[in-house]
Amino acid sequence: MIPVAKKTECVKVAVRCRPMSSDEIRDARQCIVTVDSNRGEMTIRNPKADASEPIKVFTYDCTYGSDSAQEQVYLDTGYPIVENVIEGYNGTIFAYGQTGTGKTFTMEGKDEPSELRGIIPRSFDQIFYTVGQNPSNEFLIRASFLEIYNEEIHDLLSKDYNAKLDVKENPDTGFYVKDLNLFAVKSVDEIKEVMNAGRLNRHTGQTAMNKDSSRSHSIFSVVVERSETGKDGVTHYRVGKLNLVDLAGSERQSKTQSSGERLKEATNINKSLLTLGNVISSLVDGASSHIPYRDSKLTKLLQDSLGGNTKTLMIANIGPADWNYDETISTLRYANRAKNIQNKPKINEDPKDALLREYQDEIAKLKAALELHGAGGGGQIGIPGMQMRGRQEVIEVEKHVYVEDQEKIREVEARLEREKLEIEQNAQAEIQRIEAQKNLAEDEKTRLIEALKQKGEHKRKAKEKQQRLLKKLKEMEEKVCVGTQIMEQAVFQEQELQKAKQEVEKRRKQEMLLERQLKEKEELNFQLVDKFNSLQEELDTKNKKLKKLWTKYQSTATDLRDMKQEIQREKEDMMDTIRVLTQQLKLKSTLIENFVPREESEKIEKRALWDEAEDDWVLQPLKASSKQVNSKRPQSAVGLKQPTSEYARIARGLGDANTRFRHENIITLDLDLPERTTEDYNGIVSDKLRNIITSILNDIENDASFVPIESYSFAAEDERRSSGTKRPGSAAKRPGTATRKKEGAEPRPPSSQNKARKG
Numbered sequence: 001m002i003p004v005a006k007k008t009e010c011v012k013v014a015v016r017c018r019p020m021s022s023d024e025i026r027d028a029r030q031c032i033v034t035v036d037s038n039r040g041e042m043t044i045r046n047p048k049a050d051a052s053e054p055i056k057v058f059t060y061d062c063t064y065g066s067d068s069a070q071e072q073v074y075l076d077t078g079y080p081i082v083e084n085v086i087e088g089y090n091g092t093i094f095a096y097g098q099t100g101t102g103k104t105f106t107m108e109g110k111d112e113p114s115e116l117r118g119i120i121p122r123s124f125d126q127i128f129y130t131v132g133q134n135p136s137n138e139f140l141i142r143a144s145f146l147e148i149y150n151e152e153i154h155d156l157l158s159k160d161y162n163a164k165l166d167v168k169e170n171p172d173t174g175f176y177v178k179d180l181n182l183f184a185v186k187s188v189d190e191i192k193e194v195m196n197a198g199r200l201n202r203h204t205g206q207t208a209m210n211k212d213s214s215r216s217h218s219i220f221s222v223v224v225e226r227s228e229t230g231k232d233g234v235t236h237y238r239v240g241k242l243n244l245v246d247l248a249g250s251e252r253q254s255k256t257q258s259s260g261e262r263l264k265e266a267t268n269i270n271k272s273l274l275t276l277g278n279v280i281s282s283l284v285d286g287a288s289s290h291i292p293y294r295d296s297k298l299t300k301l302l303q304d305s306l307g308g309n310t311k312t313l314m315i316a317n318i319g320p321a322d323w324n325y326d327e328t329i330s331t332l333r334y335a336n337r338a339k340n341i342q343n344k345p346k347i348n349e350d351p352k353d354a355l356l357r358e359y360q361d362e363i364a365k366l367k368a369a370l371e372l373h374g375a376g377g378g379g380q381i382g383i384p385g386m387q388m389r390g391r392q393e394v395i396e397v398e399k400h401v402y403v404e405d406q407e408k409i410r411e412v413e414a415r416l417e418r419e420k421l422e423i424e425q426n427a428q429a430e431i432q433r434i435e436a437q438k439n440l441a442e443d444e445k446t447r448l449i450e451a452l453k454q455k456g457e458h459k460r461k462a463k464e465k466q467q468r469l470l471k472k473l474k475e476m477e478e479k480v481c482v483g484t485q486i487m488e489q490a491v492f493q494e495q496e497l498q499k500a501k502q503e504v505e506k507r508r509k510q511e512m513l514l515e516r517q518l519k520e521k522e523e524l525n526f527q528l529v530d531k532f533n534s535l536q537e538e539l540d541t542k543n544k545k546l547k548k549l550w551t552k553y554q555s556t557a558t559d560l561r562d563m564k565q566e567i568q569r570e571k572e573d574m575m576d577t578i579r580v581l582t583q584q585l586k587l588k589s590t591l592i593e594n595f596v597p598r599e600e601s602e603k604i605e606k607r608a609l610w611d612e613a614e615d616d617w618v619l620q621p622l623k624a625s626s627k628q629v630n631s632k633r634p635q636s637a638v639g640l641k642q643p644t645s646e647y648a649r650i651a652r653g654l655g656d657a658n659t660r661f662r663h664e665n666i667i668t669l670d671l672d673l674p675e676r677t678t679e680d681y682n683g684i685v686s687d688k689l690r691n692i693i694t695s696i697l698n699d700i701e702n703d704a705s706f707v708p709i710e711s712y713s714f715a716a717e718d719e720r721r722s723s724g725t726k727r728p729g730s731a732a733k734r735p736g737t738a739t740r741k742k743e744g745a746e747p748r749p750p751s752s753q754n755k756a757r758k759g
């Protein structure tokens with residue numbers, strides 16, 4: 001029976017101080033942090049305070065100084081969590097701290113030399129080592145890698161890693177990232193490849209504090225599914241999830257000298273870390289029932305790790321130099337608060353959605369299909385040692401035959417290929433034999449050959465189907481790990497060594513605990529002895545106590561002052577953030593006010609609705625108004641362009657030219673033709689042409705439909721030509737055009753035309 005923990009446990013907190021950087025050494029910075037790893041203490045001195053101010057001491061589960069080894073850090077922090085994850089617990093390790101203090105160094109470390117490898121690669125060794133140690137179990141191990149950059153989630157393992165992923169909520173399992181890739185891995189090398197591929201996609205950039213600063217929060221997750229058959233013969237499944245979180249650095253905008261894109265990143269980083277701080281404070285206060293997980297994507301994804309069903313470890317990274325005092329003390333307080341978060345971890349046993357179970361079912365189905373197909377398709381090709389019985393039995397048999405399965409699959413593959421070839425050769429030989437038979441009629445031969453070909457085709461298809469099933473079976477089995485497959489001697493020895501080291505470490509911790517208990521007992525003894533001493537001694541003791549209380553009072557007073565200063569700094573940072581956001585808002589507002597019509601932006605505002613789940617504004621679909629749907633164009637009056645009243649029609653019939661009786665809004669005006677631009681003809685005109693023109697002009701004069709023109713005589717023209725004066729020429733209007741009316745328009749007296757023009 002697997003034990004299920006029901007009790008609560010606190011988030012474990014480790015603090016690590018990095019060595020002085022080369023810049024800090026060059027600038028002759030003071031070291032203000034001292035570490036006592038045996039006692040789990042961190043001591044910090046305020047470089048600006050006077051000598052009377054007591055130094056501050058913080059106690060954590062583990063503390064590490066500048067000379068701490070990566071291996072030691074892993075044995076204390078990562079090892080127990082990974083052990084629990086393989087047992088079916090959820091586990092989270094997250095690194096928090098000011099930018100440039102060693103979060104990435106602690107989580108990922110350096111590839112070379114191998115002693116510098118961080119928690120993430122060391123956890124891979126441990127996971128696959130444990131798989132190797134349990135040959136009777138089956139495991140399915142999958143990995144994912146994401147980053148939260150500027151409040152957007154990106155899958156670092158996706159081909160399209162620029163795509164933004166959504167956080168969704170499942171009522172049973174909490175928040176999760178939709179469409180995140182999870183890769184099945186079978187060895188340390190494979191999972192390393194996955195990590196390195198994702199690392200290349202991470203957002204990093206240079207700031208004044210760190211030349212290779214992580215500008216995003218990253219979460220590398222490993223899901224370990226494990227199946228084990230109990231003594232009762234029933235297979236049990238356990239699923240543990242390990243989250244390895246490298247947070248972006250907390251930073252003050254003034255110190256990092258960030259601007260532009262860096263400033264925007266910093267604003268988003270600070271916003272999500274502030275929300276993380278608020279979540280921690282709310283969990284620790286216990287006063288408020290509302291925990292603001294929803295305020296950022298980071299806290300949504302860490303919900304289960306903070307106050308949920310997870311074994312969590314926080315590593316707070318700090319720097320030792322005096323110029324970082326404010327940030328260091330802030331991190332130490334942050335870590336101190338996190339110590340009090342209560343989680344309720346429990347083993348995830350037999351979850352409904354265990355993928356390993358689905359894989360095993362699929363494998364069993366494929367084997368059964370192969371068995372069935374092998375019997376029907378000519379020849380026994382099933383996997384030996386496996387028969388179809390109940391589901392549990394099938395899986396049990398699989399476990400025994402698994403290792404040989406891969407070899408047997410290869411054997412069967414080769415056999416299938418051979419048989420396919422034989423079928424083709426036999427069919428060919430048979431065809432030749434039939435063709436050679438002289439006593440058979442030609443059509444009988446054709447019939448026999450056709451039947452033979454069909455039979456051969458049928459057999460070939462059956463073999464191909466078997467090959468396909470085998471291929472799929474091979475693929476499925478390749479995803480499931482069984483211990484003996486990956487047991488490598490070198491890894492084994494290293495892990496054995498680590499186990500021994502961990503034993504030593506455990507003993508060291510026990511010694512520490514005993515030392516603490518001894519100290520407490522000594523204090524108690526001291527108090528007891530005190531009781532029986534003389535009055536003078538009692539006075540001395542009281543004096544001592546008073547002194548202690550006085551020191552405590554002083555320390556509390558400085559704490560209070562520090563906290564006030566810290567709140568003030570946070571306020572200033574928030575003001576900085578508000579300033580940046582206000583600037584962005586102003587820019588957007590200016591753009592909208594000047595380039596988007598007011599009624600359009602109002603319409604969009606009315607349709608906009610805040611979607612809690614999407615964490616974004618959404619536009620509601622447009623509703624068609626009833627007015628729009630029902631409105632109809634009025635029918636035109638028959639024969640007219642628009643309806644006309646009876647009265648107007650009569651008035652117009654009686655010749656009333658008033659514009660209000662017109663059925664269309666077109667004013668009748670004289671044609672305003674362009675002025676003449678051609679040159680007058682000054683050459684000699686023949687008598688014949690002159691006669692023709694004169695007769696046309698006479699015709700026009702006699703036509704009643706034309707208004708009489710001003711007199712035009714060739715005689716006058718001749719006279720003008722002979723005197724050498726120029727005709728008014730281009731300014732003169734062409735005969736007749738001035739009074740020509742628009743075709744179809746009613747004739748009107750000039751006075752009414754003028755009125756219309758004015759109207």
Ligand SMILES: Nc1ncnc2c1ncn2[C@@H]1O[C@H](COP(=O)(O)OP(=O)(O)OP(=O)(O)O)[C@@H](O)[C@H]1O
Binds near residue numbers: 102214247248
């Ligand atoms: N314990 C340590 N021992 C030796 N070098 C360290 C240690 N911690 C950090 N460093 C060095 O300090 C530098 C900054 O470390 P790192 O990039 O890990 O910081 P970070 O906290 O992840 O920064 P950011 O938040 O900007 O990403 C690196 O060059 C790293 O090698």
